[in-house]
Amino acid sequence: MFDLIGLSAQHETIYRVMLQRPDLNVAGLAQQLAIPADQVREALDVLADLALIRLDPGGGPVRAVRPQAGLMALLAKVEAEVAVRQQQVEATRAAIAAIATAHDSHSRAVEGRAFEGVDSVRERLIELAQTARTECLSFSTGGGQRADAMKAEAPLNQLALERGVHIRNVYQDSLRNDPATLAHARWMASLGSQSRTTPTLPMRMIIVDREIALVPIEPGHPQRGALELQSPGVIAGLVALFEQVWSTATPFGEPARPDEQGLTRQERELMRLLAAGHTDESAARKLAISLRSVQRMMTSLTERLGAVSRFQAGVHANRREWV
CATH class of the missing domain: 3.30.870.10 (Endonuclease Chain A)
Incomplete structure (x- = not known):
C-alpha cells in the first residue's frame, strides 16, 4: 500500500508494531515478527532514511514518529514531486x-x-x-x-x-x-x-x-x-x-547548494545521465564539462555511497533514491 512513499510491506509491518509496542528493541521486534534481527536492522535504516523513526541522542530506544506527521510528510513530498x-x-x-x-x-x-x-x-x-x-x-x-x-x-x-x-x-x-x-x-x-x-x-x-x-x-x-x-x-x-x-x-550569484541528500544539481543530473545509459564522454558533453571532471565527480559519489565499483554505486544510489 505504501510503495508510493518508499515503504515495503515488511517495513510497514515493523513500523506499525513500533507504534503499538514502543518498548521493543531490535531483538524484541525480531521475536515479535518472527524474522531475523538483520532484517529488522535493515528496515530501521530505511525507516530512519524516511524520517519515520527518531533516534535518541542519549542512547535510549528508537521511537516511531507519529503517522500524522511522518507518513503525511512523505505523502506531501510525493504529491509535490x-x-x-x-x-x-x-x-x-x-x-x-x-x-x-x-x-x-x-x-x-x-x-x-x-x-x-x-x-x-x-x-x-x-x-x-x-x-x-x-x-x-x-x-x-x-x-x-x-x-x-x-x-x-x-x-x-x-x-x-x-x-x-x-x-x-x-x-x-x-x-x-x-x-x-x-x-x-x-x-x-x-x-x-x-x-x-x-x-x-x-x-x-x-x-x-x-x-x-x-x-x-x-x-x-x-x-x-x-x-x-x-x-x-x-x-x-x-x-x-x-x-x-x-x-x-x-x-546567478547563489552557490550551487546541495539538496537534502547532499547532492548538487549537477551531481544528481550526472547520476541520471549515467543511469539512462550515457557514457562518461556523452555525459560530459551534456553537462559541458571535461571528461576528467565527470570521472572525478563519479569517484567522489562512489566514495560517498560507500561503494567499491560503479555497479555497486548504482545499486546504492537507486536505494537512496539518488536516481
Missing part, C-alpha cells in the same frame, strides 16, 4: 509540438526562414537586439562562451537594457568554471539582466518579444545555423519550455 513532474510533462509536450512544427517543411503554421552559418546568425541577432522592445529570453548551452561572441553582443545588450528590454538568460552550471563567461554574466547582471544556471539545457535558443525565436537547424550542431520562427503556437511552446527551465534553475 507529482505536481512538478506534471508541469514538466506539459512543458515538454508544448516543446515537442513546437519542435515538430518547426521541422515540418509542409506545415503552413511555420512562418520563418533559415540562417545558414554562424556569421549569418550573428548578423540576425544584431538586428533583433536593435529592434527588441520588451523582452529577450535565451538558453546558452555549453560552458565558456566564445570570447568574440561576448565582445560583439556586449554593447548591443547594454543598449537594449538601457531601452528597458528585460533580458533573462539560462546558462549551464559549468559556466561557473569559466572566468571570462562568469565575468560577462556579472557585468550583464550589473546592468539589470537576470541569469540562472542549470546542469543541462535542451538546445541553444533565443526568443525576442515573444514574437520571434531562433533555434538551431540541428540542435547537436549549432554552427550549421539557425531557424527563425514566428508562428504564435510555436513561440508559445518555446516560451513554456523556457519558463519551466527558468523556474527550476539556480539564480
Whole structure:
C-alpha cells in the first residue's frame, strides 16, 4: 500500500508494531515478527532514511514518529514531486509540438526562414537586439562562451537594457568554471539582466518579444545555423519550455547548494545521465564539462555511497533514491 512513499510491506509491518509496542528493541521486534534481527536492522535504516523513526541522542530506544506527521510528510513530498513532474510533462509536450512544427517543411503554421552559418546568425541577432522592445529570453548551452561572441553582443545588450528590454538568460552550471563567461554574466547582471544556471539545457535558443525565436537547424550542431520562427503556437511552446527551465534553475550569484541528500544539481543530473545509459564522454558533453571532471565527480559519489565499483554505486544510489 505504501510503495508510493518508499515503504515495503515488511517495513510497514515493523513500523506499525513500533507504534503499538514502543518498548521493543531490535531483538524484541525480531521475536515479535518472527524474522531475523538483520532484517529488522535493515528496515530501521530505511525507516530512519524516511524520517519515520527518531533516534535518541542519549542512547535510549528508537521511537516511531507519529503517522500524522511522518507518513503525511512523505505523502506531501510525493504529491509535490507529482505536481512538478506534471508541469514538466506539459512543458515538454508544448516543446515537442513546437519542435515538430518547426521541422515540418509542409506545415503552413511555420512562418520563418533559415540562417545558414554562424556569421549569418550573428548578423540576425544584431538586428533583433536593435529592434527588441520588451523582452529577450535565451538558453546558452555549453560552458565558456566564445570570447568574440561576448565582445560583439556586449554593447548591443547594454543598449537594449538601457531601452528597458528585460533580458533573462539560462546558462549551464559549468559556466561557473569559466572566468571570462562568469565575468560577462556579472557585468550583464550589473546592468539589470537576470541569469540562472542549470546542469543541462535542451538546445541553444533565443526568443525576442515573444514574437520571434531562433533555434538551431540541428540542435547537436549549432554552427550549421539557425531557424527563425514566428508562428504564435510555436513561440508559445518555446516560451513554456523556457519558463519551466527558468523556474527550476539556480539564480546567478547563489552557490550551487546541495539538496537534502547532499547532492548538487549537477551531481544528481550526472547520476541520471549515467543511469539512462550515457557514457562518461556523452555525459560530459551534456553537462559541458571535461571528461576528467565527470570521472572525478563519479569517484567522489562512489566514495560517498560507500561503494567499491560503479555497479555497486548504482545499486546504492537507486536505494537512496539518488536516481
